[in-house]
Amino acid sequence: MNPKIELVIFDCDGVVIDSEVLSAQVLIDMLVDKAVFIDRAYVQEHFLGCNFKAVTQKIADAFNVELPERFEADYRNALLHEFETALMPTNGIKEVLANLATPSCIATSSSPARTEKALSVVKLSHYFDEVFTSSEVKNGKPAPDLFLHAAKKMGVNPAHCLVIEDSIAGVSAALAANMQVLHYSGGGHMQGAVNFVHKAYPEVAHLTDWKAFYEMYPTLKI
Incomplete structure (x- = not known):
């Protein structure tokens, strides 16, 4: 027992x-501008449960891209806006x-x-x-x-x-x-x-x- x-x-x-569908879609949309193309299934398999530092490192390792310093802040602002209306x-x-x-x-x-x-x-x-x-x-x-x-x-x-x-x-x-x-x-x-x-x-x-x-x-x- x-x-x-x-x-x-x-x-x-x-x-x-x-929140995970909202979080995934905001990230997916923002990564397109960095020539990184993923879908929700990819986010589900590789990023779920990880903090943002770990996510950015996984993106860097998988796609050989370094996200700009403001990316996290921009992502969080965009996500909080989504939370206001859809969470x-x-x-x-x-x-x-x-x-x-x-x-x-x-x-x-x-x-x-x-x-x-x-x-x-x-x-x-x-x-x-x-x-x-x-x-x-x-x-x-x-x-x-x-x-x-x-x-x-x-x-x-x-x-x-x-x-x-x-x-x-x-x-x-x-x-x-x-x-x-x-x-x-x-x-x-x-x-x-x-x-x-x-x-x-x-x-x-x-x-x-x-x-x-x-x-x-x-x-x-x-």
Whole structure:
């Protein structure tokens, strides 16, 4: 049996907010001007769960192109504009959070500004005790640093943490941190896409719809 869960650690993009399709399209459109042509499937396979520094390095390695210094800032500004008009929470997450009896936090590869803005737009900020970003640790996902940092700050043994992730990088990081893991694949970016996480980690618990969350974890409900 798994140890008692004392903390639920949510990834943000693709788990709490349905942002990955928006993020991918903004990046795809901006890279065209740099003669880099990719699609959503490429983003899904290579960039999902990674922070922007890792993404730019992967682009440089794969396409032999160095993005200008302003690229990240321009990307973030364009994405925040999209968030204002098109961002939604993942379907059913509000009901899960409203009925969660266990402390919870966010641990995300996104920047603090982007995360704060996103949670504010979808009106979910008040559900989380803390928000942690990869800017607070040396190594981002798939290293375990961010999840271990979150557990330490929240005062919970890693074995008593449940991480909910949608990406290979995130699941790998949670497993490396010796935490319990749930793979969520109900975000818009997963519809009709190859499930790389399930292929890589078939043994990890899998959830496609938040409606079934408390059937899997009944002790976490109020």
